[in-house]
Amino acid sequence: MKDYDKISLDDFMDYVSDRDPDQPEFSQAVHEVMEWVIPYVRENKDYHITGLLERLVEPEQVITFRVPWQDDKGHVHVNRGYRVQFNSCLGPFKGGLRFHPSVNLSILKFLGFEQVFKNSLTGLTLGGAKGGSDFNPKGKSDDEIMRFCQSFMSELHHYIGADTDIPAGDIGVGGKEIGYLYGQYKRLTGSFSGILTGKGLSYGGSLVRTQSTGYGTMYFADYMLKALDDSAEGKTVAISGSGNVAQYTCEKAIQMGAKVVTLSDSDGFIYDKDGIDEEKLAFVIDLKNERQGRIKEYAEKYDVPFNEGRPWSVACDIAAPCATQNELDDKDAKELAKNGTRIVVEGANMPCTDKAVRVFKEKGVAYAPGKASNAGGVAVSGLEMAQNSQRQSWSFEDVDKRLKEIMKSIHGICEKYGGEDNGAINYTKGANIGGFIRVAEAMKAQGVV
Numbered sequence: 001m002k003d004y005d006k007i008s009l010d011d012f013m014d015y016v017s018d019r020d021p022d023q024p025e026f027s028q029a030v031h032e033v034m035e036w037v038i039p040y041v042r043e044n045k046d047y048h049i050t051g052l053l054e055r056l057v058e059p060e061q062v063i064t065f066r067v068p069w070q071d072d073k074g075h076v077h078v079n080r081g082y083r084v085q086f087n088s089c090l091g092p093f094k095g096g097l098r099f100h101p102s103v104n105l106s107i108l109k110f111l112g113f114e115q116v117f118k119n120s121l122t123g124l125t126l127g128g129a130k131g132g133s134d135f136n137p138k139g140k141s142d143d144e145i146m147r148f149c150q151s152f153m154s155e156l157h158h159y160i161g162a163d164t165d166i167p168a169g170d171i172g173v174g175g176k177e178i179g180y181l182y183g184q185y186k187r188l189t190g191s192f193s194g195i196l197t198g199k200g201l202s203y204g205g206s207l208v209r210t211q212s213t214g215y216g217t218m219y220f221a222d223y224m225l226k227a228l229d230d231s232a233e234g235k236t237v238a239i240s241g242s243g244n245v246a247q248y249t250c251e252k253a254i255q256m257g258a259k260v261v262t263l264s265d266s267d268g269f270i271y272d273k274d275g276i277d278e279e280k281l282a283f284v285i286d287l288k289n290e291r292q293g294r295i296k297e298y299a300e301k302y303d304v305p306f307n308e309g310r311p312w313s314v315a316c317d318i319a320a321p322c323a324t325q326n327e328l329d330d331k332d333a334k335e336l337a338k339n340g341t342r343i344v345v346e347g348a349n350m351p352c353t354d355k356a357v358r359v360f361k362e363k364g365v366a367y368a369p370g371k372a373s374n375a376g377g378v379a380v381s382g383l384e385m386a387q388n389s390q391r392q393s394w395s396f397e398d399v400d401k402r403l404k405e406i407m408k409s410i411h412g413i414c415e416k417y418g419g420e421d422n423g424a425i426n427y428t429k430g431a432n433i434g435g436f437i438r439v440a441e442a443m444k445a446q447g448v449v
C-alpha cells in the first residue's frame with residue numbers, strides 16, 4: 001500500500017486478509033473501522049503519512065505462552081495464553097483478559113484492535129491491548145481456577161506493569177479471577193502496584209468499576225434518545241447475556257425507569273413481560289456470580305417463558321446486546337426493526353454483524369458500536385489507575401459522575417464526526433473517525449515506531 005490519494009477499502013482489506021487469512025474476526029473488525037477511516041484519510045492530506053494504516057493494523061507485540069495447571073484430581077492440563085499488545089501511542093497498553101474456550105488469536109486481535117479506538121474515545125491516556133486463554137472456567141472448582149490464574153500470571157508478569165500494560169477482566173474473568181491473578185503477580189514481583197484493574201475494593205479497586213460497562217451503556221443509550229428528543233424512561237429494553245455487562249445494563253435501565261424484559265446465556269433467553277425488577281436482578285446476580293447457574297432457573301423461579309436462541313424476536317424500544325461477538329445478525333436486525341426498535345446500543349464487543357448494521361442503517365434504527373457505547377468499563381479502569389497512582393479512593397458519586405461525563409463526551413465526538421445533513425447521527429462513522437484522529441495524531445508525532 002503506497003498512495004493514500006487512491007487507497008481503496010477493497011485493496012486495503014485484501015492486504016489485511018492476505019497477511020492473516022485465518023483471522024476472520026480480526027478482518028471483520030478492521031473492515032468496520034476502515035470503511036470510515038479510508039475515505040476520511042483519502043480526503044485529508046494531514047494523514048497521508050506513509051505506512052500509518054499498515055502500522056495501525058499490526059500489533060506492536062503478540063505474546064503466546066503455555067499455561068499448564070493441575071485439576072483437583074492431579075491431572076495436568078495445558079492451555080494457551082495470549083497477550084496482544086496492539087498500540088501504545090496514547091498510553092500504556094490497556095484491555096481485558098478473556099477466559100473462554102473460543103479464544104484464539106483472531107478474536108484477541110479483533111478485541112485488541114477495537115480497544116485502541118475505544119480507549120482513544122475515552123480521552124484518557126490509554127493504549128489498546130487484549131489477552132486471555134482458551135481455558136474454560138465453567139464447571140471448575142475455585143481451587144482449579146486459582147491454580148490456572150497463578151500459572152497464567154507466572155508467565156504474563158514478565159510483560160505487564162503499571163506503566164507498560166495493565167490488563168482487566170472480560171468474559172470469564174471477573175473479580176475472583178482478578179484477585180488470584182493479582183495475588184500471584186505480587187508474590188512473583190513483591191510489588192503492590194496497579195497492574196490490573198477491576199481489583200477488589202480492599203486492595204486498590206475503584207468504586208463503580210464493576211458496574212461501569214453496563215451503566216455506561218445505558219448512559220449512552222439515554223444520550224442517543226436525548227438526541228432524538230426522548231429518554232430511556234418508560235422504554236422497553238431487551239438485553240442479551242446475564243454476565244457483568246448485562247447485569248449492570250439491566251440495573252441502570254431499571255434506575256432510569258425503563259422496563260427490561262429479557263436476559264440470556266448460551267442456552268437461551270428468558271422473557272419477563274412484567275419487567276425485571278431489583279429483586280429479580282439480585283436473584284440473577286447471585287445465580288450467575290455465586291452459583292454458576294443457568295438463566296433458565298429464572299424462568300422456573302418466576303414462572304416466565306424460557307426459549308432457546310437469542311432474544312431479538314421480542315418487541316422492544318432499546319436492544320442492548322451484552323453477551324458476545326456476532327450474536328445479532330441481519331435476520332435479527334430485520335425482526336427488531338419490524339417490531340419498532342428505536343435504538344441498538346452495544347454492551348458487548350462487535351455483537352452485531354456487518355449485515356445487521358447495514359439493516360439498521362436502511363431501516364433508520366439508531367445504532368451505537370461497542371467502541372463508543374461500552375467504553376465506560378475501560379474509562380473507569382483508567383480512573384482506577386489514576387486513584388492507584390495517587391494512593392487515593394474516590395467516592396461512588398465522584399466516579400459515577402466522571403463516567404457519565406466521559407460517556408457524554410464520547411456521544412459528542414460521535415455527533416461531531418458522524419452528524420448527517422438530515423440531523424441523524426451515524427455513530428459508526430463518528431466513533432471510528434473520532435477514535436482514529438487522536439491515535440493518528442499521536443502516531444504522526446512519534447514517528448515511525
Ligand code: NDP
Nearest residue numbers: 170171172213241242243244245265266323324348349377
Ligand atoms: P461475562 O463472562 O460476565 O458474561 C458473558 C455473558 O455472555 C454470559 O451470560 C454468557 O453466557 C454469555 N455468552 C458468552 N458467550 C456466549 C455465546 N457464544 N453465545 C451466547 N451467549 C454467550 O462477560 P462480560 O459481561 O464481562 O462481557 C460480555 C461482553 O461485553 C463481551 O463481548 C465483552 O468483551 C464485552 N465487554 C466487557 C467489558 C467488561 O468490563 N466486563 C468491557 C467492555 C466490553 P454463558 O454463561 O452461557 O457463557
